[in-house]
Amino acid sequence: MANHERAPIRWAFVAPTLILLIAFNVFPLVYNLVLAFTNAQLVGGTTRGIGGANFARVFAEPEFAGAVRLTALFVLLAVSIELVLGFAVALALRRDFRGKTVVMTALLVPMMLSPAVMGLFWNLILNGNYGILNQTLAALGLPQPEWLTVGALKFTSMLMIDVWMWTPFMILIALAGLNAIPPAIYEAAEIDRASAWTVFRRITLPLCAPLLGLAVLLRTTDALKQFDLVMAITGPNDENTQTLSTLLYQVTFRDGKIGLGSSFACVVLVIVIAVATVFTRYMERMQRRPA
Amino acid sequence: MKLARRLVIGAYLFAAMLPLVWMALSSFKTRDDAIRPHPNFVPAATASADPRAITFEATLENYTELADVHVGAQASFLEHLGNSLIVGLCSTLAAVALGTAAAYGFSRFEFAGKKDWLFFILSTRFMPPLAVVVPVLIMYRTLDLQGTHLGLILLYTVFNLSLAVWLMKGFIDEIPRAFEEAALVDGYSRLAAFRRIILPEARTGMAVTAVFCLISAWNEYGFAMTLNASGAITVPAYFAGLQGNIAGMPWPQIAAGALIFVAPIVLFTVLVRRHLLRGMTFGTIKQ
Structure with a gap:
């Protein structure tokens, strides 16, 4: 039935979407690659080809290696903290209780909010002199670190905000995984007198793993792009927080070096495409799973 | 315990x-x-x-002052909120319309490379804005779209298509084919069947998709701040631009503005709470 139509009708539904996506995604990729071999500037100057000089600079530049390391560290720490914390909260939320819907909705709100706006507001919370976080720590008799001015703590602050924002996502997915485990399996384990730890390690964790894997991949591809929080906490040019996206911004828009920025972008895109390929393969596998 | x-x-x-x-x-x-x-x-x-x-x-002063232009800024918060509304609503409408049509095509027809196209669409979501923004900027300079609402609307529509197509495909897959096949036998054209049978059945899906598209357009910052430095500045770009302000950060006004800015999102989160899982995973997990 579905294929009685002539091809033009079939393509008419999908063509506008595909054309727009190619115009705004494939075209920039190709154009980026062309620009990467030039000395193009953001403002003025004549553009001419300079061969692979930009790429040579990308790999010689210590800033690039620094941004790769920092982004990798950020992704690793943010995603693993969110996973562990999210899974722990999901375990606590597993049983039904009165007001669960309200609590759940309140818990999930942070992940829907604007990272740029909330990141900016976190500056007020984290301020060393008048921030509520340090005022609370003072009331508890704890030390009050300078979250926004001490080098290493800027990275911690960024991590903290990301964890605040995205742990809800892990809670949401972990809870879906937990709810999908048939109670009969637990009953069988109880008859076998399995310890709580064994039940967790042999039943709960492995049965949640596929969904948690999806969550980790989604968060990884997202954290890899981290830009908004860095801009909110330190701006683009702080060695303590410079991620790949903010380095791109610094080179292209602050230094005005479009050619060099484009070759940076090409290398970043290779990294992103590699991770995205792993992700889409995984999605494909997930979809073939019986629901 | x-x-x-x-x-x-x-x-x-x-x-x-x-x-x-x-x-x-x-x-x-x-x-x-x-x-x-x-x-x-x-x-x-x-x-x-x-x-x-x-x-x-x-x-309540901070709320009444939202109409004033802050020292060092070009326009008042309310004007930026207006920009966010125009850009958010228009791009959402366009993304849901295009995405629903495409999702229908992918759900009901077979054609060459269908699966590859679908994964190509998904992969566009992973592009870091900062890695593709320069060619877009040069394109927009040529077409005079820099600093305009239309420029951002176009960009956000495209940015949201991946989400719209994947979410809507999930919803349309759930509508039995028998519905429209009966209509086609009755002499409906394919387009009429899509409009009169599928669209009414897919209403919930379209509403959920619209909410997720609106939220991601509403919150977007990378494209907004790099493309629109002079006009059509949305709220996230406006707030971020206040940093380093000579008059110091107007924290109470920022709090008032930010609260108004996030309030609709909190409301929408409550409305779509049963579909959050689906929306956040591109329709992969259906619950």
Whole structure:
């Protein structure tokens, strides 16, 4: 039935979407690659080809290696903290209780909010002199670190905000995984007198793993792009927080070096495409799973 | 065990809510109270003489001042909120319309490379804005789209297509084919069947998709700040631009504006709470 139509009708539904996506995604990729071999500037100057000089600079530049390391560290720490914390909260939320819907909705709100706006507001919370976080720590008799001015703590602050924002996502997915485990399996384990730890390690964790894997991949591809929080906490040019996206911004828009920025972008895109390929393969596998 | 569970939930809820509660409280403070070195969090009718008091004098001034242009800024918060509304609503409408049509095509027809196209669409979501923005910027300079609403609307429409197609495909897959096949037998054209049978059945899906598209357009910052430096500046770009302001950060006004900015999102989160899982995973997990 579905294929009685002539091809033009079939393509008419999908063509506008595909054309727009190619115009705004494939075209920039190709154009980026062309620009990467030039000395193009953001403002003025004549553009001419300079061969692979930009790429040579990308790999010689210590800033690039620094941004790769920092982004990798950020992704690793943010995603693993969110996973562990999210899974722990999901375990606590597993049983039904009165007001669960309200609590759940309140818990999930942070992940829907604007990272740029909330990141900016976190500056007020984290301020060393008048921030509520340090005022609370003072009331508890704890030390009050300078979250926004001490080098290493800027990275911690960024991590903290990301964890605040995205742990809800892990809670949401972990809870879906937990709810999908048939109670009969637990009953069988109880008859076998399995310890709580064994039940967790042999039943709960492995049965949640596929969904948690999806969550980790989604968060990884997202954290890899981290830009908004860095801009909110330190701006683009702080060695303590410079991620790949903010380095791109610094080179292209602050230094005005479009050619060099484009070759940076090409290398970043290779990294992103590699991770995205792993992700889409995984999605494909997930979809073939019986629901 | 029960106590431990309650403690975990309680502590987490406190941490999750604190920034929003603090935002709400700060929006009623004077600037002096907002940056006082001693905590103050109990709204009161009058100011206290004691600088260590936990009360602060509640004022609505920050909300009325949202119409004013802050020192060093080009336009008032309300004007930027207007930009966010125009860009968010128009791009959402376009993304849902195009995405629904494409999702229908992918759901019902077979054609060459269908699966590859679908994964190509998904992969566009992973592009970091900063890695593709330069060619877009040069294109927009040529077409005179820099600093316009239309430029951002186009970009956000495209940016949201991946989400719209994948979410809508999930919803349309759930509509039995028999519905439209009966209509086609009755002499409906394919387009008429799509309009009269599928669209009404897919209403919930379209509403959910619209909410997720609106939220991601509403929150977007990378494209907004790099493309629109002079006109059609949305709220996230406006707020971020206040940093390093010569007159200092207007924290109470920022809190008031940010609260108005995030309030619709909180409301939408409540409305789509049963579909959150689906929306956040591109329709992969259906519950």
